Amino acid sequence: GAGFTDLVPWLSAPPGCKLFPCSSSSYQDLHVFELQEPTRVIEWLGEKSVCVAGYENARRNEILQLLLPQKLCVKEKQGLCPERDFKVEQGGFSDRPVYSLQHVPDTSLLVTSGPPDGSLQIWQLAAEDTDVIKSVSTIPAGNDSKKPWAKIATIFARAPCVLHGSRVNNLQVTEIESKKTIYAAASRSSDTLLACCVKGQLCLADVRRPQSPLGDASIPLALGGEQWCMGVLPGCGANAPTVARLSSGGQLMLTDLRNIPTPLKSAKCKVSAASPRAEFLCVSWAPALDGHLAVSGFHGTIDIYDTQGWPVSGVEAEPLFSHKGHLFSGTEGGGDFPLVTAHVWHPWKPRTLLSAASDGSLHVWDWAEPHRNSS
Structure with missing residues (x-):
C-alpha cells in the first residue's frame, strides 16, 4: 500500500x-x-x-x-x-x-x-x-x-x-x-x-x-511525483472539516470532506525551490483566525496565507506575512542556513506561532496585523 x-x-x-x-x-x-x-x-x-x-x-x-x-x-x-x-x-x-x-x-x-x-x-x-x-x-x-x-x-x-x-x-x-x-x-x-x-x-x-x-484521485498526474502532507481544520456547526494539502513543490489544495474528489481551491505558494527535505513539510490552519494557514519546510521561513480571497484554482498566492527569524539565528555546521523543522499555532492567540529549526532555535512570535488601505 x-x-x-x-x-x-x-x-x-x-x-x-x-x-x-x-x-x-x-x-x-x-x-x-x-x-x-x-x-x-x-x-x-x-x-x-x-x-x-x-x-x-x-x-x-x-x-x-x-x-x-x-x-x-x-x-x-x-x-x-x-x-x-x-x-x-x-x-x-x-x-x-x-x-x-x-x-x-x-x-x-x-x-x-x-x-x-x-x-x-x-x-x-x-x-x-x-x-x-x-x-x-x-x-x-x-x-x-x-x-x-x-x-x-x-x-x-x-x-x-x-x-x-x-x-x-x-x-x-x-x-x-x-x-x-x-x-x-x-x-x-x-x-x-x-x-x-x-x-x-x-x-x-x-x-x-x-x-x-479508498484513495482520492483528485491529485493531477503532473503533480504525482511530489510528496504531500496535510493539515485539517475541524468543522463547526454546518461547516464540514476542511483539509489543506501541501506538496513538496509548493502546491496547496483545499478540500471539503463532503466532496473529496473536487478541491474547493488550489494555489501555488511563493517558494523559490522545492522542499529540500520533504519530511519537514508542514501546513496548519489557524485555530482562531478564519481562513488563515501557515506553511513551512521549504527554507528557513514560515509563511502565513489568507485563503479567503483565493479563486477556485490558478492563483499564485502571496504570503500575508513571512517569519524569517530562523535565517538570522546563525548557520549550521556545514555553513547552510537552518531549515524550519516544525511550527504550531497558539491555541487562542490569533497571530502567535511557535516554530523550530534544524539549528536548535525555537521561536515564539506574534505577527502584527497588516494595515489595510481604506477605500
Missing part, C-alpha cells in the same frame, strides 16, 4: 537556555530560545506548556516539557512580566530519535515514534514528586520489523488509543493500556479516520465497514 505522511483520528459521534526578546514593526512579540538540540516536534500540553524532543540518530535524545513565558500565557494585555524565559518543567531521555510525538487528550501520557522501526513508545509525564518523564511501555511494530517509523495520532474515546502506521495497508488503532488492536485495515470498529498519502491521496475510512480506505 502507499505510504502516508499525516494521520488524523476522526471520531464520528534545558537548564542554561537563553531568551532574547526583540521588537519590530512587523511583530507584536518575538522571543528567540536556544535548545541544546534541534526538535522536529512541538506538541501542546494544555495552554501553558509544550513538549519538544531531539531527533538525532547517534545519541540519546531529550524529551522536554517547557513552560511558556508568562507573557504568552495571559489572556489580557499586561505590563512587565516577572518571567520572560521558558522554563524546563520536566524531562526524560529516549534511546531512539523522536520523529513524532503526541499527547493523549485528558491524560498524562505521551506517545512517540521514530526509526529504526514502526514501534511506539509510551511515556508518563512526571508526578508531583518528580520531574522525570518516564518510559512506561512499548507498542511493538508487529511481525515486520523492517517497517519504517510510524506516523501517529492519539484518540481518547472509551479508553486512550493511538492511530498509527507507515503505509495504508498497516494502518491500525491500538488501545494504549491493553495493547489490544481495536482496528486494522479491513476490520470493523466504530470510528472514522483520515490519512494523507505521500502521493497526495486522501484516505477516509469508516472503520465500521470491513473494506480498506
Whole structure:
C-alpha cells in the first residue's frame, strides 16, 4: 500500500537556555530560545506548556516539557512580566530519535515514534514528586520489523488509543493500556479516520465497514511525483472539516470532506525551490483566525496565507506575512542556513506561532496585523 505522511483520528459521534526578546514593526512579540538540540516536534500540553524532543540518530535524545513565558500565557494585555524565559518543567531521555510525538487528550501520557522501526513508545509525564518523564511501555511494530517509523495520532474515546502506521495497508488503532488492536485495515470498529498519502491521496475510512480506505484521485498526474502532507481544520456547526494539502513543490489544495474528489481551491505558494527535505513539510490552519494557514519546510521561513480571497484554482498566492527569524539565528555546521523543522499555532492567540529549526532555535512570535488601505 502507499505510504502516508499525516494521520488524523476522526471520531464520528534545558537548564542554561537563553531568551532574547526583540521588537519590530512587523511583530507584536518575538522571543528567540536556544535548545541544546534541534526538535522536529512541538506538541501542546494544555495552554501553558509544550513538549519538544531531539531527533538525532547517534545519541540519546531529550524529551522536554517547557513552560511558556508568562507573557504568552495571559489572556489580557499586561505590563512587565516577572518571567520572560521558558522554563524546563520536566524531562526524560529516549534511546531512539523522536520523529513524532503526541499527547493523549485528558491524560498524562505521551506517545512517540521514530526509526529504526514502526514501534511506539509510551511515556508518563512526571508526578508531583518528580520531574522525570518516564518510559512506561512499548507498542511493538508487529511481525515486520523492517517497517519504517510510524506516523501517529492519539484518540481518547472509551479508553486512550493511538492511530498509527507507515503505509495504508498497516494502518491500525491500538488501545494504549491493553495493547489490544481495536482496528486494522479491513476490520470493523466504530470510528472514522483520515490519512494523507505521500502521493497526495486522501484516505477516509469508516472503520465500521470491513473494506480498506479508498484513495482520492483528485491529485493531477503532473503533480504525482511530489510528496504531500496535510493539515485539517475541524468543522463547526454546518461547516464540514476542511483539509489543506501541501506538496513538496509548493502546491496547496483545499478540500471539503463532503466532496473529496473536487478541491474547493488550489494555489501555488511563493517558494523559490522545492522542499529540500520533504519530511519537514508542514501546513496548519489557524485555530482562531478564519481562513488563515501557515506553511513551512521549504527554507528557513514560515509563511502565513489568507485563503479567503483565493479563486477556485490558478492563483499564485502571496504570503500575508513571512517569519524569517530562523535565517538570522546563525548557520549550521556545514555553513547552510537552518531549515524550519516544525511550527504550531497558539491555541487562542490569533497571530502567535511557535516554530523550530534544524539549528536548535525555537521561536515564539506574534505577527502584527497588516494595515489595510481604506477605500
